[in-house]
Amino acid sequence: MRLIAEGLACRRSGRRIFAGLSFALGPGEALVVTGRNGAGKSSLLAILAGRLAPEAGTLRAEEVGERTIPECLHGVGHRDGLKGALTADENLTFARDLLGAATLAPREALARLGLAHAAGLPVAYLSAGQRRRVALARLLVCRRPLWLLDEPTAALDAASQALLAGLMREHLREGGLVIAATHQALGLEEARTLAIEDFRPTGPARHDPFSETPAEAAR
Amino acid sequence: MIRPFLAVLVRDLRLAGRIGGSGALSLVFFLMIVVLVPFALGPDLNLLSRIGPAILWLAAVLATLIGLDRLFQADEEDGSLDLLTGAPAPLELVVLAKVLAHWLTTGLPLALAAPLFGLLVALSPAAMAGTSLTLLVGTPALTFIGAVGAALTASIRRGGLILAVVVLPLMIPTLIFGVSAADAATGGTVPLATPLLILGALSLVAGVVGTLGAAAALRWSE
Numbered sequence: 001m002r003l004i005a006e007g008l009a010c011r012r013s014g015r016r017i018f019a020g021l022s023f024a025l026g027p028g029e030a031l032v033v034t035g036r037n038g039a040g041k042s043s044l045l046a047i048l049a050g051r052l053a054p055e056a057g058t059l060r061a062e063e064v065g066e067r068t069i070p071e072c073l074h075g076v077g078h079r080d081g082l083k084g085a086l087t088a089d090e091n092l093t094f095a096r097d098l099l100g101a102a103t104l105a106p107r108e109a110l111a112r113l114g115l116a117h118a119a120g121l122p123v124a125y126l127s128a129g130q131r132r133r134v135a136l137a138r139l140l141v142c143r144r145p146l147w148l149l150d151e152p153t154a155a156l157d158a159a160s161q162a163l164l165a166g167l168m169r170e171h172l173r174e175g176g177l178v179i180a181a182t183h184q185a186l187g188l189e190e191a192r193t194l195a196i197e198d199f200r201p202t203g204p205a206r207h208d209p210f211s212e213t214p215a216e217a218a219r
Numbered sequence: 220m221i222r223p224f225l226a227v228l229v230r231d232l233r234l235a236g237r238i239g240g241s242g243a244l245s246l247v248f249f250l251m252i253v254v255l256v257p258f259a260l261g262p263d264l265n266l267l268s269r270i271g272p273a274i275l276w277l278a279a280v281l282a283t284l285i286g287l288d289r290l291f292q293a294d295e296e297d298g299s300l301d302l303l304t305g306a307p308a309p310l311e312l313v314v315l316a317k318v319l320a321h322w323l324t325t326g327l328p329l330a331l332a333a334p335l336f337g338l339l340v341a342l343s344p345a346a347m348a349g350t351s352l353t354l355l356v357g358t359p360a361l362t363f364i365g366a367v368g369a370a371l372t373a374s375i376r377r378g379g380l381i382l383a384v385v386v387l388p389l390m391i392p393t394l395i396f397g398v399s400a401a402d403a404a405t406g407g408t409v410p411l412a413t414p415l416l417i418l419g420a421l422s423l424v425a426g427v428v429g430t431l432g433a434a435a436a437l438r439w440s441e
Contacts, residue, residue: 049305051304071305071306075302079297081297081298081299083234085237085238086230086237095302097226098227099305099306100222100306
């Protein structure tokens with residue numbers, strides 16, 4: 001799979017968040033999105049996941065056949081998509097049946113993340129870090145080429161962070177793509193970085209009272 | 220494509236069974252309304268048995284609203300909705316599975332409990348059977364109409380009241396034909412088949428329009 005974004009712009013509640021973001025990502029490549037709080041990292045991931053329409057720009061995937069982009073990706077974000085009343089095992093079995101292309105059995109995936117003992121516990125009983133690891137186990141129960149991770153290391157201890165780095169490297173070796181928004185080092189040496197805060201719009205933007213400096217407004 | 224559908228259906232049925240929540244609650248609410256009416260009207264058995272089917276239908280319409288606001292809101296809050304939109308199946312199919320699971324845990328128990336609750340309003344056996352049958356045919360329409368409102372208010376905190384205001388007027392046709400079919404079961408000028416067939420048609424139309432509408436509302440709210 002190849003993911004190509006050209007000139008993506010985002011506007012939320014009338015305010016320009018970013019504009020003119022372009023990148024291309026091929027098999028085995030990782031992109032780390034950095035930026036201060038509120039720079040638009042999560043908005044960019046929402047656009048990539050198809051949950052938010054970009055204000056401008058195009059996003060396309062190549063070498064994926066008939067599948068749409070949302071059908072090619074795994075997303076793990078702030079909201080972990082787990083049901084507290086169901087056990088970790090049931091949550092993962094549901095994700096596997098829903099998303100298709102099953103690979104590891106739910107219990108094997110949990111064992112990979114060091115949660116074999118918690119497979120039969122309702123997710124509501126687990127700690128924040130354990131819940132995040134159950135959500136990450138979803139990456140392993142079915143095969144999808146693109147991983148979209150929003151602050152994947154939040155609530156994880158040092159050992160789990162190293163484990164996640166290992167999983168991402170393995171995914172990249174198998175030709176997968178990883179896009180992660182984070183403040184912390186992920187342990188991916190070869191990853192490219194896309195810094196949203198360094199970005200300045202180029203070319204004539206359309207009139208936007210929020211992005212003008214007082215000097216520009218006076219002119 | 221049938222696999223994601225079954226996955227969602229099984230998950231929602233399992234969740235309803237595990238949490239207990241809306242299904243049992245709407246049944247208790249149904250019972251409450253039916254119990255309150257004889258207290259309000261007095262123990263006039265003739266009056267009660269004449270308006271009994273209407274009371275049961277009104278109670279069913281109100282009980283359907285219980286728990287409907289959480290139909291999509293719970294998934295929206297914990298992020299499951301993002302998971303559902305990434306399934307290799309149309310969102311309409313996922314919505315259909317969720318609404319079907321909701322009806323199986325709320326609408327169907329209402330229809331099955333109607334003969335029992337009919338005792339409280341002095342229904343004759345024929346009226347009990349008629350009311351139960353019309354609820355069985357008509358409650359899918361109520362659930363599917365409600366699903367559109369539930370999808371529209373999925374991302375609104377405390378959207379339950381807005382949901383009721385939006386959805387109740389749309390349930391009027393179902394209520395009219397439901398009650399008239401239940402009345403026709405105990406004799407009357409209209410044969411039972413006429414309003415019952417219209418009620419069935421309402422459920423089928425609501426099944427299509429409600430599924431498409433709810434899926435469209437979920438896409439739009441994102």
